[in-house]
Amino acid sequence: MAFKIAALNYSIFKCSSYSYNYAPENIHVDKPTDQSSRWSSDSNHPPQFLILKLEQPAIVDSITFGKYEKTHVCNLKKFKVYGGLTDDHMIELLESGLKNDHVPETFPLKNEIDCHHFPCRFIKIVPIQTWGPSFNFSIWHVQLHGVDDSDVVRPCMNWYTNYREKEAIRLCLKHFRQRQYVEAYEALQKKTRVDLEHPILTELHNQLVTQGNYDACENLITRACEEGLFEQYISDQEYKPKWTPIEPVSAGSESFDNRPGMRGGHQMAIDLHTETLYLYGGWDGNQDLADLWSYHSPSKQWTCISRDTAEEGGPCARSCHKMCLDYERKQIFTLGRYLDSSMRTECNLKSDFYMYDIENNKWTLITEDTAAMGGPKLIFDHQVVIDIEQQTLFVFGGRVLACTTEGERNSTPQFSGLFSYHIPTNTWTKLRDDCSELRSRIGHSMLFHPKKRILFIFAGQRSKEYLNDFLMYNVDDGRIEIISDGTKKEMTGSDGRSQGISVGPTAGINTIRHFLKDFSKRSVPSAGFTQRATLDPQTDEIHVLSGLSKDKDKRDNVKNSFWVYDIPKSKWSCIYKNENSGQQYWTKMQHIEPVPRFAHQLVYDHVRKIHYLFGGNPGKESLPKVRLDDFWCLKLCRPSPVNLLRRCKYLLRKYRFQELSEVNPQSAMIYLQKDLAAVIDHNDTRETQEFHLLASTLFRSGIEENDSYDDKNFGTGSRNHYDRRTELFDLLVEFFPENMTQPKGNLVDLIPLC
């Protein structure tokens, strides 16, 4: 929906406190030069707040904070914004912070529920932290933007009223069904025509809770699984990383010759069609390499294509170059290299550019110097990606190698901008110079999303500065969008929670944005230099493996960690972290998990959802020349539908067994040994334990349910079948998509108590 977004008029409705002369009304005007043109609380004791009242209910799109012309200790380092139709029932619209500078900042506000816009009449700003500790909170200027045209707002208001009404009724229906208030349930349903859930779940409830027909339930659940109803649940689960060392099939006696040796600063690329990896060059600790290898994944076979590509008309030995592969045309391109400053000469500082034709096993020198063709100068630690559809390479960043004669050693380093190379016409185009909008860098990540046609650029280093920004470059119109400028302190707590905020990358200026459902799940990987990243255009995810820091001073940072960025949800999650750094630990683990490293290579087969990791520098201070030659496969696992189905069956059979054991311990025993045992996951220790416990209940004197102090049912006495089956039903519906099921919440939990 694209509306005409305009500034919204508001008045000050309420404020927690204010200091003399710093009345809240001051925020109406933007006077960056006036020290006193602000609201200031009278203390820094929470809770402090401002409640603004809009002239009319509106869909509020964004909030802009004006600031003082200089930094100011009273600026809000952290704040929240709430909104609602009344001042006593509001929902959180934003949690963020201001930079301590003079630049006004605009933040999009949550204004959708369930993909519908909702109106607000009141906006509450709650300061949480100031930049100067224990200073009072000041807000200089606030502007709200949105739509208050009643033609737009009225339908939203209608939808919102109906939505709340419907949700209220659904909570009632759920409660009544749980309590077996059949008549009230039916009367309410008949009158309101609100559905509690999808008919398949009503059927499940009937079969399970009312009838106790467990066989029918298993059939229902099986059908649901087959129809893909568990997919949403699965996609909401966190990945679990599974590392497997790849042992190549040895061909012949000299097996070690038949796989690439230790190295760092090499390149890898994958041909998705043939499932073949190509590995080229690198530094083995003593010298640059020029060997080219392929690895055929189905047969687990390494093949040495060339020991020295220079001998075959290809590039000379090199490291810190970049490589990419066009699997449609079976071409590999390689650009850039690192040369020790002592080795540099006028002549070898030219940026040669090669193409390797896989099918014909033939190297072509496209040009001796891309700079002469309008492309980049000789660079290293840059990034190259390929747009296979448009046959275009994108090259961004990297440091330009310069001749270090005449004491130029300390001259300012030069970083290379963004270039494109159109393969069919052999044309270089400079898209951007190194500039403030797109700051060049080394050691960053750049990924091309072939469907969105966007370059994702993040992290990297620029001289002493570690960058932590996250940008999108639209390759078709050259537009740059900042997902996160990285200047906000995005703390990552020990539970992986973050204080930061990332705004949806696809959020346009004039569209009203989708927002994260769960603000607490936002996390970001820390600023990095040696991370390796891949992109999955099917799942719309970016994967980042953070490695060891190249900078020794930073080696106490997080070691191995694996992050997934969900592009549509603008959400980072850390799915794996190993902060161990002891040598003993890693000696023990070396065949189970890759040791932390840098200068390694990671490539991704997004068709088969497999990452490949090879080599790198383990950063051993005592053995600086050691490089790695280990080869790993990484799969990001989520429960499979089959797995979930088994889990559902296990739950059904467990409850069935418990019912059976009350009336007929004999047949319960048989059921346990046969039917229940059949669906146990013997790898799951908890389930196995539970299974053994279940057996033991049979031999107790009588059924002692609730023998322990069970919170849920404490005080309600022993439960009947209906209640227990309801509990099971609630467990089972967790696997179904939320829009099909009864509400998650319970009416009694919403009762305000105080």
Added chain:
Amino acid sequence: MAFKIAALNYSIFKCSSYSYNYAPENIHVDKPTDQSSRWSSDSNHPPQFLILKLEQPAIVDSITFGKYEKTHVCNLKKFKVYGGLTDDHMIELLESGLKNDHVPETFPLKNEIDCHHFPCRFIKIVPIQTWGPSFNFSIWHVQLHGVDDSDVVRPCMNWYTNYREKEAIRLCLKHFRQRQYVEAYEALQKKTRVDLEHPILTELHNQLVTQGNYDACENLITRACEEGLFEQYISDQEYKPKWTPIEPVSAGSESFDNRPGMRGGHQMAIDLHTETLYLYGGWDGNQDLADLWSYHSPSKQWTCISRDTAEEGGPCARSCHKMCLDYERKQIFTLGRYLDSSMRTECNLKSDFYMYDIENNKWTLITEDTAAMGGPKLIFDHQVVIDIEQQTLFVFGGRVLACTTEGERNSTPQFSGLFSYHIPTNTWTKLRDDCSELRSRIGHSMLFHPKKRILFIFAGQRSKEYLNDFLMYNVDDGRIEIISDGTKKEMTGSDGRSQGISVGPTAGINTIRHFLKDFSKRSVPSAGFTQRATLDPQTDEIHVLSGLSKDKDKRDNVKNSFWVYDIPKSKWSCIYKNENSGQQYWTKMQHIEPVPRFAHQLVYDHVRKIHYLFGGNPGKESLPKVRLDDFWCLKLCRPSPVNLLRRCKYLLRKYRFQELSEVNPQSAMIYLQKDLAAVIDHNDTRETQEFHLLASTLFRSGIEENDSYDDKNFGTGSRNHYDRRTELFDLLVEFFPENMTQPKGNLVDLIPLC
């Protein structure tokens, strides 16, 4: 209920974060000498928390925080505690802060809802502020106390489950009735047997909303008012102070001679039976006075009983003495005085003690020196109260006058302890010396509650220190209880909100305590020296009039303010505040409101609910000798039942008129002019304005309800009678006691949105 309260076992269930080595489990042990024996968050960014899980559900009575042996920047200056049966549905149990010292602190926790104890399984501690700004939060040791005996907890759990169930059903019933889901309403009510409200309100709903029988409604409401049903509403309203200057009836020509002159440091006492005030002594700016006056309130007549009591065998001229009156036996006692250091001699530093027999107009010197009788030495700025039933005086505090010979001017001031004096046996008893448990002081307040038999002691000064504590001394068993130790920074925001907490004074160690319903209403008067306080044993309230500070440095403090402390609710509220200090303002206002002052006198007639204020020092720097002789009467007003009844009738007639105007503008006009006009409060500008507006709606073309953007009904179109009458019904039930009415909340407002 007195249970056996014991320490409760808990485990750490969850924590927001922790710093290396400072794991949350450390809080189990109390090692004040061990720097590292604590939980410490890994940042000071909110939200940080610890969730503790109790071994068993328990009624949690209190929480004790152990501390480090020294002050520590990471100590919690402010925190909250929540509790619940699950970790995702908790309610606030406490908001408080720790002192930055080494002394463990114990806080009672809210554990009652609706006068019933409720159980918790999870306790969440949420740090909000540290003592050192921007330091991480540390908690050294936590102990929880309460009852987890299942014989005690089980019934509470049952009650709690049923309570929540009942409240949920009542919300449903309210919603269904509003929406006219008649069948669902009846089915639910029949099944659950939960009553939505008192039958009289159901009848009101029927007559009003269903039938539209407005006459019957007026009758119902009138009956409710007569039966005292509005009393609770009235008692929940804030007082409004009404000051009236008392113009004494002049007797004869020399009227000014017939009323006491300007003075400060005088004493007043009231005879409740005869409604007569007695005023004695004081300092007129130049000299001490010895005149004794009476003021008969019904006749508004001052009488000078004696120009100089010394001449009649009474005390010599004096100020800063204290006086109290036994209205049963018509006796006035006076003790103590101030003497300028230059005037002191060995001889006149004896503490004489006089009794005045009102009926016989006769002074008796009880003793020349109470110190010689085991009573206090000569003191000033102390407090004396009388227990009329037991014929006992209590004397507390005051500074002992010492002879200032031989350069003793700078010797440590001596403060007097707590004494009792039994009148019939003429016996002095020293109850407490000046000690840490009951620190002596000057300029404090002490009030005796004759029913509770408790002395309430608060505020005052001790050398340079202004005290802000609030204590109870039980006169029968000598037990001291601290309501608030006053060391917590109890900020009072500009809206009168406070961050502090005051714990119920009647809370015993082994009883589980009542708590404030609305934590946001807690406020406390600031530490004071010149406050004047009174106690109403019928309403269980303490009143405090804060005056001008004697200390010139503190004169920029709050000027006049009036506070009421509700003893059973442990709640302070500020009902009046006037921060004006300009001379011009007070010249204009001098006959409307008393100017700020100190050394004045305030007495209270709790039978007629009238305060009397006389004289004092206005603290004019330019005219240091000026004292006041103004005389004021203060009434604390709340709406009367008659007033409320009128308001209800007004509302009923307004809605009736609106209905009428839609069908018959002609008779609506007549109704407006006759019936509606009859119930208008013409002093209420809003009501009067509304009345005029109502008339004008008749002359518009058609009925344009919702012509403005009305939030509530936006999108639902024009409302029918049922909805409008429901709105009126909701307004009317506000005046009824909460336990009689439908729930305040609305189901739709409880729907979680995000």
